[in-house]
Amino acid sequence: MCGIVGYIGPRNAAQVILDGxxxxxxxxxxxxxIAVIQDGxxxxxxxxxxxxxxxARLAESPVEGNIGIGHTRWATHGKPSERNAHPHADxxxxxxxVQNGIVENFRELRAELEAEGIEFKSDTDTEVIAHLVxxxxxxxxxxxEAVRLALRxxxxxxxxxxxxxxxxxxxxxxxxxxAGGVAVxxxxxxxxxxxxxxxxxxxxxRMVFLENGQMAVVTAAGATFSTLAGQPLQPEIHDIPWDxxxxxxxxxxHFMQKEIYEQANSLTDTIRGRVxxxxxxxxxxxxxxxxxxxxxxxxxxxxxxGTSYHSELVGQFMFEQLARLPVRxxxxxxxxxxxxxxxxxxxxxxxxxxxxTVDTLAGMEEGRTKGSHLVAIVNVIGSQAARVSDSxxxxxxxPEIGVASTKAFTASVVDQYLLAVHLGTxxxxxxxxxRRALLDDLARLPALVGRxxxxxxxxxxxxxxxxxxxFTDFLYLGRGINYPIALEGALKLKEISYIHAxxxxxxxxxxxxxxLIDEHMPVVAIAPQDRVYDKMISQIEQVKARGGIVxxxxxxxxxxIATKADHVLWIPQASELLTxxxxxxxxQLLAYHIAVRRGADVDQPRNLAKSVTVE
Ligand code: AGP
Numbered sequence: 001m002c003g004i005v006g007y008i009g010p011r012n013a014a015q016v017i018l019d020g021x022x023x024x025x026x027x028x029x030x031x032x033x034i035a036v037i038q039d040g041x042x043x044x045x046x047x048x049x050x051x052x053x054x055x056a057r058l059a060e061s062p063v064e065g066n067i068g069i070g071h072t073r074w075a076t077h078g079k080p081s082e083r084n085a086h087p088h089a090d091x092x093x094x095x096x097x098v099q100n101g102i103v104e105n106f107r108e109l110r111a112e113l114e115a116e117g118i119e120f121k122s123d124t125d126t127e128v129i130a131h132l133v134x135x136x137x138x139x140x141x142x143x144x145e146a147v148r149l150a151l152r153x154x155x156x157x158x159x160x161x162x163x164x165x166x167x168x169x170x171x172x173x174x175x176x177x178x179a180g181g182v183a184v185x186x187x188x189x190x191x192x193x194x195x196x197x198x199x200x201x202x203x204x205x206r207m208v209f210l211e212n213g214q215m216a217v218v219t220a221a222g223a224t225f226s227t228l229a230g231q232p233l234q235p236e237i238h239d240i241p242w243d244x245x246x247x248x249x250x251x252x253x254h255f256m257q258k259e260i261y262e263q264a265n266s267l268t269d270t271i272r273g274r275v276x277x278x279x280x281x282x283x284x285x286x287x288x289x290x291x292x293x294x295x296x297x298x299x300x301x302x303x304x305x306g307t308s309y310h311s312e313l314v315g316q317f318m319f320e321q322l323a324r325l326p327v328r329x330x331x332x333x334x335x336x337x338x339x340x341x342x343x344x345x346x347x348x349x350x351x352x353x354x355x356x357t358v359d360t361l362a363g364m365e366e367g368r369t370k371g372s373h374l375v376a377i378v379n380v381i382g383s384q385a386a387r388v389s390d391s392x393x394x395x396x397x398x399p400e401i402g403v404a405s406t407k408a409f410t411a412s413v414v415d416q417y418l419l420a421v422h423l424g425t426x427x428x429x430x431x432x433x434x435r436r437a438l439l440d441d442l443a444r445l446p447a448l449v450g451r452x453x454x455x456x457x458x459x460x461x462x463x464x465x466x467x468x469x470x471f472t473d474f475l476y477l478g479r480g481i482n483y484p485i486a487l488e489g490a491l492k493l494k495e496i497s498y499i500h501a502x503x504x505x506x507x508x509x510x511x512x513x514x515x516l517i518d519e520h521m522p523v524v525a526i527a528p529q530d531r532v533y534d535k536m537i538s539q540i541e542q543v544k545a546r547g548g549i550v551x552x553x554x555x556x557x558x559x560x561i562a563t564k565a566d567h568v569l570w571i572p573q574a575s576e577l578l579t580x581x582x583x584x585x586x587x588q589l590l591a592y593h594i595a596v597r598r599g600a601d602v603d604q605p606r607n608l609a610k611s612v613t614v615e
Contacts, residue, residue: 002100003072006161006171009190009220013068020199031085035096036068037168046085069161071098088127090134094165099126102272104156171218175210182210191218205240254602256402264450266397266407280435282422287391294426298345300325303332303363307405308351313484314580315416323423332363344371353408354611355383377415403608441575448572465593474501478526489587497595506539517548526553
C-alpha cells in the first residue's frame with residue numbers, strides 16, 4: 001500500500017510533501033522519494049528505510065520549489081532500494097511519475113519498450129508508466145493526452161500523479177480501477193493531491209475524490225476533471241468534517257462500514273507485486289523457508305483467535321490441496337496448554353491482525369521453543385508477532401479500526417492462498433500451468449469484490465435488517481470450505497449486534513441443531529454452486545420443512561435456490577478456494593446493517609477490545 005502526495009502553490013513543496021508522507025506512515029513503507037521543479041529542472045531525492053532517512057537527505061541536500069510530488073513505497077516487487085523508490089522518470093528525466101497499484105501487464109510493456117531501445121533504471125512496474133507517458137509527450141501530445149494514452153495501455157489498478165518539467169504549473173492525477181484513492185484538495189491559491197485524506201487535512205477540508213477512470217489537471221488556481229476518455233466532469237467538492245476521527249471515516253458512518261467497502265482496495269494491496277501472472281511465481285520476500293526446509297515439513301499447525309482462527313480454517317483447504325501438507329488448526333488459547341506434538345519439521349502459522357494477541361503470541365512461543373518454523377500473517381507493521389517470527393507476510397490493508405474484523409479477514413485468507421501457492425512451488429506439488437491458473441483466479445478477485453461492494457445493490461441489507469433486527473437467535477450453516485464462513489458470519493453478528501448467533505457445519509444439523517428450527521430461528525445458509533451444493537439444498541429444504549426462515553448466500557444466476565430460500569444474497573462465481581472471500585462479504589454487511597438498525601455501537605461493541613493483549 002503506497003502513499004502519494006502532490007502540491008502546487010506558494011509554499012515550499014518539499015516540506016508540504018514530506019509532512020504529508022509522514023501522515024501516511026501507517027500505510028507502512030520501506031522507501032520514499034520526492035521530486036520538485038527547482039531552477040528550471042526536476043530535482044529528485046529518494047532513500048530506503050524510514051521517512052527519516054529521506055528527511056535527512058533533504059536536510060543535507062535541500063530542494064526549493066513550489067510544485068512537486070512524493071511517494072512512500074512498500075517494496076513488493078524487488079528489494080527495497082533507492083533505485084526502486086519512486087518517483088520514476090522517463091528517459092529525458094524531464095517527466096516523473098508516482099504510482100499506487102499494480103501494472104499487471106508490465107512485463108509485456110517493458111519488453112516492448114526495451115525493444116524500442118528504452119533502458120530501464122529500476123525493477124518496478126511504475127517505471128513503465130513513466131516511459132509510456134514520456135514517449136507520447138515527446139511525440140508532441142499534450143501532457144493530458146500522453147497520460148490518457150498511457151493509461152489505456154495498462155491492465156490492473158493504478159492511481160498516479162505526473163509532473164513534467166516543461167509544464168511547471170500543473171500536476172496530472174488519474175485513477176484506474178480499484179487502486180488506492182486520489183484526493184484533490186482545494187486551498188486558497190494552492191492545491192493538494194493525496195492518496196489518503198490525513199496527508200493534507202491540515203491544509204484543506206475541501207476535497208474531490210477521483211473515481212475509477214477519472215483524471216484531474218491541477219494548477220495553483222484549481223482543478224479541471226474529466227474521464228480518461230476526455231469527457232469533462234463537474235464532481236462534487238466534499239467538505240470534510242473537522243474532527244480527525246470522523247474525517248478519517250470520510251463519507252462512511254462507521255469505521256467498520258468503511259473497512260468493509262475498502263476490501264477491493266485492500267485485497268489489491270495485499271496481492272500487489274507479490275504475483276507474476278506470466279510465470280506463476282509468488283514473491284513473498286519475508287518468507288525465508290528454503291526449498292529443502294519446505295520439502296522436509298511433515299505438518300503445518302495454524303494457531304489464532306476469533307476471526308483470525310476462522311481464516312485459518314479456510315486456509316487449511318488451501319495448504320492441503322496446493323502444498324499437500326497435513327494441517328491442524330487450533331485455538332491458540334487451547335493449543336498453548338496442550339504440550340502439542342510439534343517439532344522442527346512443523347510449520348507453525350499464526351494469523352493476527354494486531355500482532356499482539358496474547359494467546360496467539362503464547363502459541364507462537366510454543367512453536368519457537370520446539371524448533372518449528374514460525375510464519376506470521378500480520379497487519380500491524382513491526383508488531384510483536386512480526387518480530388518473533390522467522391517469516392512474515394504483511395496484510396497491507398492499512399489500519400483496521402473497527403473492533404469487528406473485516407478487511408483483515410479477507411486479506412489473511414488471500415495471504416494464505418499466496419503462501420499455499422508458494423509452498424506448493426517449493427515442495428514441487430504445483431506445476432507451473434496450475435500455478436498460473438491459480439494466480440489468474442486471484443488476479444480477478446479484487447474486481448469481483450469491487451462488484452459485490454457496489455452500493456447500488458445494497459438496499460437488500462437495510463430491508464433484511466428491518467425484517468430481522470428483532471430476532472434473538474440465528475443459525476449460520478456452511479459446508480466444506482464455507483463452514484468457516486458460517487462461523488465468521490455468526491461471529492460478526494453476535495459481536496456487534498449482541499444477538500445470539502451460532503455457526504454450524506451444515507452436515508451436523510441432523511445430529512442435534514435441527515431441533516432448534518422454527519419460525520423464530522432464522523437460518524443463514526452459504527450455498528455456492530460447489531461440490532456440496534446439493535447437500536446444502538437438501539439442508540435448506542429440511543429447515544423449510546420445519547417452518548424455518550432461510551437467508552441463502554448463492555451464486556448469481558442460480559435460479560433454483562431462489563425457489564427454495566426466503567431471501568438470497570448473490571455473489572459472483574469464483575473458484576472454490578476463493579469463494580469464501582466473496583461469501584463472507586454479504587455476512588459482514590448483514591451483521592453491520594442489523595447492528596445499525598438496533599442502534600448498537602458498531603465500532604466499539606460492549607466488552608470487546610480491538611486487540612486482546614491480556615489473558
Ligand atoms: C473479530 O471480529 C474480533 N475482533 C476478534 O475475534 C479478533 O479476530 C481476535 O481477537 C483476534 O485478533 P487478532 O487477529 O488481532 O489476533
